[in-house]
Every structure is written in C-alpha cells, then in structure tokens.
Amino acid sequence: MNIAILGYGVVGKGVEKIARKNKINVSYILMRDIDKLTLPNMTKDLKEILNDSNVNCVVECIGGDRPAYDYVKEAILKGKHVVSSNKKMLVNHFKELYRLANKNNVHLLFSSACGGGIPWLKNLAYIKENESILGFKGIMNGTSNYILDKIFSDGLAFNDALKKAQELGYAEQDPSDDIDGIDTANKTILSMIIAYGINFELKEIFIKGIANISDDEYRFALNNNYRLVLLGKGLKKGNKYTLYVIPTFVNKNSQFFNIKNNYNCFSLYTDNLKNLSFVGQGAGSLPTAQNVINDILDLNNPYKYEFNGTEKPDYSLIKSNFYIHTKNKISTNLIKRKIGDNIYVTKKINIIDLKKLINKNDFVGEIENA
Numbered sequence: 001m002n003i004a005i006l007g008y009g010v011v012g013k014g015v016e017k018i019a020r021k022n023k024i025n026v027s028y029i030l031m032r033d034i035d036k037l038t039l040p041n042m043t044k045d046l047k048e049i050l051n052d053s054n055v056n057c058v059v060e061c062i063g064g065d066r067p068a069y070d071y072v073k074e075a076i077l078k079g080k081h082v083v084s085s086n087k088k089m090l091v092n093h094f095k096e097l098y099r100l101a102n103k104n105n106v107h108l109l110f111s112s113a114c115g116g117g118i119p120w121l122k123n124l125a126y127i128k129e130n131e132s133i134l135g136f137k138g139i140m141n142g143t144s145n146y147i148l149d150k151i152f153s154d155g156l157a158f159n160d161a162l163k164k165a166q167e168l169g170y171a172e173q174d175p176s177d178d179i180d181g182i183d184t185a186n187k188t189i190l191s192m193i194i195a196y197g198i199n200f201e202l203k204e205i206f207i208k209g210i211a212n213i214s215d216d217e218y219r220f221a222l223n224n225n226y227r228l229v230l231l232g233k234g235l236k237k238g239n240k241y242t243l244y245v246i247p248t249f250v251n252k253n254s255q256f257f258n259i260k261n262n263y264n265c266f267s268l269y270t271d272n273l274k275n276l277s278f279v280g281q282g283a284g285s286l287p288t289a290q291n292v293i294n295d296i297l298d299l300n301n302p303y304k305y306e307f308n309g310t311e312k313p314d315y316s317l318i319k320s321n322f323y324i325h326t327k328n329k330i331s332t333n334l335i336k337r338k339i340g341d342n343i344y345v346t347k348k349i350n351i352i353d354l355k356k357l358i359n360k361n362d363f364v365g366e367i368e369n370a
C-alpha cells in the first residue's frame with residue numbers, strides 16, 4: 001500500500017510513524033511551507049502526488065474546510081481512496097464527497113474523525129449490519145470532559161480548568177468549537193451517517209455547550225449526586241430521527257459518570273446487545289493515527305455505510321427533564337420545580353417546548369433519571 005499524507009501536524013506525524021511498522025509505504029508528505037521540506041518524500045506539489053499512479057490512498061490530516069475539501073475532492077477524482085480525520089470538512093461536504101467516491105469506485109473512510117483513537121464508527125458500522133441501532137450517545141469531546149472533570153474532581157473554576165487544558169495542549173487558544181458543543185455536534189452527525197445513513201445540517205441541530213456553566217450547576221450536581229458530562233445524542237424511532245448536544249447530569253449508575261480527564265466514551269443501544277460502550281483516547285497523535293492506519297489497512301475490506309439523504313431532526317421524539325439557568329423568570333406549567341434564583345427543573349418535555357423557554361446564553365442541561 002502506497003499512501004500520501006496531506007498535513008504533517010499532530011495526526012500526520014503519528015500516521016507516518018505508525019505506517020512504517022505496518023508495511024505501509026509513505027510515498028509523499030504534502031507540505032505547504034518550502035522551508036519545512038526536510039525529508040526526501042516531502043513535496044509542496046499536490047499534482048505530483050495525484051499524478052503518481054502508484055499512490056493508492058490519500059490521507060488527509062490538514063484540518064479545516066479549505067483547502068482540505070479541494071484536495072480530497074481532487075484525490076477522489078483521480079481514483080485514490082481517501083482516509084480523513086477531518087470532521088469539519090466531512091460534515092460540510094459529505095453528500096458531494098460520498099457520491100463522488102461511489103462514482104469513482106474508491107472508499108472514503110473517516111473512523112478517526114469521530115473518537116480519535118476509539119474505533120467507534122467502524123464498530124457502529126459493523127454492528128448495524130446485523131442489528132438496528134436504536135440510539136447512541138457519547139462524551140465525544142476530550143477538552144470539555146477534561147474541563148468538567150477538573151471542576152468536579154478537583155474543584156477548579158471553569159476558567160482555571162480551561163487554562164490548564166490549554167497549557168496541556170488539550171484545548172485550542174480559541175476553544176469555542178469545543179466548549180460550545182460544535183465539535184460534539186459534528187461528531188454526532190458523522191455517527192448518524194454511519195448508524196442510519198442520514199446526514200443533518202449543523203445549523204438544524206439543537207446544541208448546548210458548557211461555556212455558560214456556573215457554581216450553581218456545580219452545586220446542583222453535588223447536592224443530587226450527579227456528575228455533569230457533555231453528550232452528543234442520536235436516535236431513531238420509526239422513520240424519524242433526532243440528534244442533539246447537551247450537558248447532561250448523570251448519576252453513578254451511568255457509564256459516563258467515571259470518565260476522567262480528556263477521555264471519550266461512546267455508547268450504543270440495540271434490542272439484543274442492550275447497552276454497549278467504547279472508552280478510550282478521543283484524541284492525541286498516536287491514538288488518532290492508529291485509527292487512521294486501521295482504516296488504511298481495512299481498505300481491501302472496509303466497513304460499510306450508505307448515504308440515503310439529508311433530513312431535519314424531529315425534536316418531538318424525546319421527552320426529558322431539563323435544568324434551566326436563565327436570566328429570565330419562567331412562569332409556565334412546564335416547570336416542575338424552581339430550585340434557585342432563575343433556576344428551574346422542567347417536567348418531562350420535548351426539545352420543541354424546551355426551546356421556547358430558553359435564551360441563547362442560558363445554561364441548559366438534561367437530567368437523566370430525574
């Protein structure tokens with residue numbers, strides 16, 4: 001197998017390192033900076049890579065939308081398989097890239113784009129071959145989990161926990177995609193594609209992150225023996241689908257209660273398997289790179305998924321108890337309890353009704369088993 005790595009950063013370097021041990025030949029590494037061409041297989045010229053018929057697979061780990069999208073598209077058009085770790089680009093252009101890959105008889109695999117080192121998407125695809133996935137949920141963002149763990153385990157304030165995450169390289173200087181739930185939403189969309197063959201637009205999704213957490217939420221969790229985790233959730237009922245991202249208060253019986261540091265945990269439910277979880281490193285150079293390598297090694301017999309179109313989430317599908325910390329007074333019969341100044345617990349309501357009660361910067365959480 002001859003591959004070309006596009007993007008020689010955290011993931012790309014890990015892929016190069018592990019490839020050698022797996023008899024995968026790294027024919028090219030695409031660089032953008034001429035001063036960084038330090039190895040004989042490095043090039044600045046994408047055409048050189050795409051015109052080389054010996055290259056079977058292009059591994060995209062540049063990140064971001066463009067030029068990653070353009071390069072992946074060109075690679076597919078040239079008949080190369082593509083393995084990508086880039087959730088943002090995949091979510092933005094999935095429909096087009098999937099159809100193009102099918103038309104050109106190549107595979108588009110992206111296990112590492114959701115779960116870093118955890119072979120989540122691959123197993124999701126494998127399981128759904130034989131049994132319907134009723135639903136799934138997961139701690140999909142290591143940065144948020146690290147921050148919440150430091151708040152709950154070590155009593156740090158949100159800003160101190162975020163600073164620590166940045167010092168350790170877990171959080172970007174601009175951490176908004178992580179703490180606002182966007183990263184989790186992208187990963188939830190990729191999971192929906194594999195589980196159900198249905199794609200969703202990011203702008204249609206109900207997304208609440210952890211950015212507005214305060215001491216009140218911390219106290220509510222402690223007083224009720226809960227822990228707070230940021231979950232992406234997806235499910236299917238009949239032929240309707242829903243997905244959303246929300247901080248969730250879970251009790252000690254939950255598989256998410258003890259997920260520490262920047263670890264991730266994905267769970268799925270089926271009639272026969274019941275509840276099946278995958279826990280591991282959701283990011284990092286070697287864990288992520290190993291998942292990329294697994295996709296490359298699988299190219300002769302890759303996990304199967306199909307794509308049946310784009311839908312809108314149906315937010316009437318689930319009913320739950322929600323915690324709302326708002327700047328407004330809420331007075332409606334949808335409220336079960338008022339537990340503090342502008343803090344409420346709702347009755348079991350759906351997300352359509354929840355949306356009517358909240359504003360953009362309110363902290364909103366779901367309470368499991370309230």
Ligand SMILES: NC(=O)c1ccc[n+]([C@@H]2O[C@H](COP(=O)([O-])OP(=O)(O)OC[C@H]3O[C@@H](n4cnc5c(N)ncnc54)[C@H](OP(=O)(O)O)[C@@H]3O)[C@@H](O)[C@H]2O)c1
Binds near residue numbers: 007113284285288
């Ligand atoms: N890091 C993780 O743990 C992890 C886990 C799962 C998924 N991912 C995903 O994997 C992707 C890569 O992440 P990363 O952490 O490896 O990012 P990174 O460390 O920033 O690496 C990206 C690399 O791409 C290079 N690059 C940028 N534009 C380029 C271009 N036009 N041509 C060639 N090279 C270009 C950059 O080069 P310069 O050095 O010149 O800037 C950099 O070396 C992202 O989509 C990310 O979401 C990352």
